[in-house]
Amino acid sequence: QVQLVESGGGLVxxxxxxxxxCAASGRxxxxxxxxxxxxxxxxxxxxxxxxxxxxxxxxxxxxxxxGRFTISRDNTKNTVYLxxxxxxxxxxxxxxxxxxxxxxxxxxGYDYRGQGTQVTVSS
Numbered sequence: 281q282v283q284l285v286e287s288g289g290g291l292v293x294x295x296x297x298x299x300x301x302c303a304a305s306g307r308x309x310x311x312x313x314x315x316x317x318x319x320x321x322x323x324x325x326x327x328x329x330x331x332x333x334x335x336x337x338x339x340x341x342x343x344x345x346x347g348r349f350t351i352s353r354d355n356t357k358n359t360v361y362l363x364x365x366x367x368x369x370x371x372x373x374x375x376x377x378x379x380x381x382x383x384x385x386x387x388x389g390y391d392y393r394g395q396g397t398q399v400t401v402s403s
Contacts, residue, residue, distance in 0.1 A: 281308065293402050303358065315360040315379055317375060328385045371399060374397065
């Protein structure tokens with residue numbers, strides 16, 4: 281079993297930054313190579329944000345978010361991060377992390393998901 285716990289969300293003004301963290305635990309966590317971030321805004325469909333390979337460090341981004349958001353991981357801490365810069369009100373959403381064996385564009389294509397952390401960007 282794997283547990284994923286997101287943190288770092290909050291209220292920030294437009295143009296500001298936040299760093300989200302996703303701490304993983306569980307004996308089998310290292311079996312899952314792909315760590316991803318998704319978000320869901322009120323009234324909108326959930327969308328893929330970015331992913332990283334634990335073993336290779338290779339990253340993949342949603343084209344619309346590339347440049348403002350950066351994913352990274354610290355394998356010694358079993359933690360994946362999402363740096364959010366130049367935030368806009370439309371970035372307001374619940375952000376979820378996920379762990380799986382393959383890169384997927386669907387949150388439920390991953391084996392494990394966190395409960396999410398709320399990011400609210402005021403104008």
